Amino acid sequence: MSRLDRLAALVDAARRAGADAADALLIESQSLSVQRRLGQTEHLERAESTDIGLRVFVGARSAVVSSNVTDPRGFTALAERAVAMARVVPEDPFAAIPEARPLPVLALDLDDPTEPGAEQLLARASAAEEAALAIKGVTNSEGAEAGWTRNRVALVTSRGFAGEYARTGHSISATALAGSGTGMERDYDHSTAVHLADLEDAALIGRRAGERAVRRLNPVRATTARIPVVFDPRIAGSLLGHLSAAINGAAVARGTSFLKDAMGKQVLARGLTVTDDATRPRGMRSRPFDGEGTPTAPLALVQDGVLQSWVLDGRSARQLGLASTGHASRGTSGPPGPATTNLWLNAGHVTPRELMEDIAEGLYVTEMIGMGVNPITGDYSRGAAGFMIRGGELAEPVSEITIAGRLPEMFLHLTPACDLAFRRGTDAPTLRVDGMTLAGR
Template identity: 70%
Template structure:
């Protein structure tokens, strides 16, 4: 049976079992991954899977069941179990299944049709690791990996919606060690892409991992100070992650976000825009519809520094008296919840070098450790490593430090460089935040 017929049969079984409404999600996946260290194969893993989820409504009571096979002969028992569960759980007056139009299958171009074999992946990993080991000062390797995956998501609802899309991905990574004994330092680099032809060169990935590890040798611990902090693009996207976490509709509905009263106010400097675009061709999180069948659309979450929208699924939207923004994400074993897609902060107009040129004493952060962020108050405190900035230039490596601030104030103090690259799904250019507290020696 094709996916539409299969899910249709499951929804029919749910109706026969007593469900008034239902939706069903089918996820098929396949992947191949290799890990290589010092010339030897450490891991070679092939996986294929099928996951099936059924959500049923009996009045305002809702239950979800899941299975790891999609066999029609088991649908009656699966549906009966779901309905029996729904009849005994508390009511949820906000949960619902929305009407949804037939999806517009935009030209998202999410699969290049290529499935490399293990030998090709091992060769890619070998290129990355050997490039890392060739860097002067690199003394060891934690390995290099390469992978490929492909998945298909199919959603059907009792209101007549059916949609399906697939996505492929290729990846490569390397982790290098420099120095000896207790003075060793490690660093990494990685890349992924929907199209193999757009995957960054494995040699460049390995070389960069090695160079970054060597650059971190002999770190010092600077004195505590209040100073400007520059976030490398590898870590600057984390600030964007904190922002979208604070405008997540579920947090807003609970009143547990420091931005709960910020709609329509300026939360970033004038001229800054934050975009979420599920329709970006070859995007790592692109999709034609969300986890509830709502049509995907590009949105400015922040425009000219002003907060314009929350991220909403149907439940959080109902709690707030609003409409879904098409940001529902879900797996087969849980209910939908709001989540961004291809998210980015627009680039600024100055180079990273110009961004730090006037800094007499500052910090350039390349790694963040821990998750010391309070979503209710906006208090921010994270372990960090990187380099001091002295007279506008990168200086000695530093480690064992903490950087702290308040996210609302940090967001207002942002300055963006012009080096935005789309690499990770959540992307930001180099960012500067003035007035942060560095806790060191």
């Protein structure tokens, strides 16, 4: 049986067991990963799994069961357990399976036929680590890793939807140590891509990791001050993550977001746009449909600084009296929930150097520590490390500091540089936020 035929048989079994509606999800995963440290192979793992999940509705009650056994001969028992569970849980008037909608034809190019072997991955990891160790001042290594994955997702619902897609992933990372004794510092670099052709060179990854580690040697603890803070692109996306959490439909429906009353209002500086697009070719989180079978489409969440949309799945949309934005995310063992896909903030018009050139004293952040963010009030306080900015130039490394502010004000004072690059699932260029508090000595 094909994957879709198998899932259709499971949905039929649920209907025979007494379900008023049902959907079935199958996720197949394959992965190969290696780790090298100081020239030795420390880790080599191949994993394959197939998981199946069934969600059933009995009236306004629903339940989810999952299994890694996909033999249709066990579907009747699985469906009966799910229906029995649904009959004893509280009603949820907002949960439902949406009516199927036609899927547009999309050229997402998500399945790279290139499947590397262990030797190829080990060669990449070796190249990355050797490049890191070759940097003057690097004294040790936490290793380099290389990996490959292929995931296939299939979904069938009793409301007429059936679809599947596959997405691959290639990755390389390296972590280097510089200095000695209690004065050692570490740093890293990594690259991920759907297609091997888009993966950054392994030696480049290692070299950057080594250079970053050496640059962090002999840090000082900065003096407490109120100063401009510039976020390196590899952690600037964390600010975008806090924004997406605040406009997540589930949080808004619960009233647990500091932006719950901000629809149609200015939430970012003028000129800034935040886009989520699951249809971007070769995107790290691209997909033709979401976890409920709703077709995906590009969505401007913020336009010219004004909030335009929440991030919604079916349930949160019904709670808010709106329509799903196609952002349902799920696994086989739980119900859907809203989540972003390929999320990014638009680039600005100045280079990172120009962004900093008027800063007499500021902070350039390269690493964040902890999650001191209050989602209800927007209070922001996180540990950080990086470099002081003096006279528009990067100066001495700093560590053991905290930066603090309030996200509503921080968002309104964001200034982006022009160096946006799509390297992760959530991407932002170098970002400057004026008026933050640096807590040091």
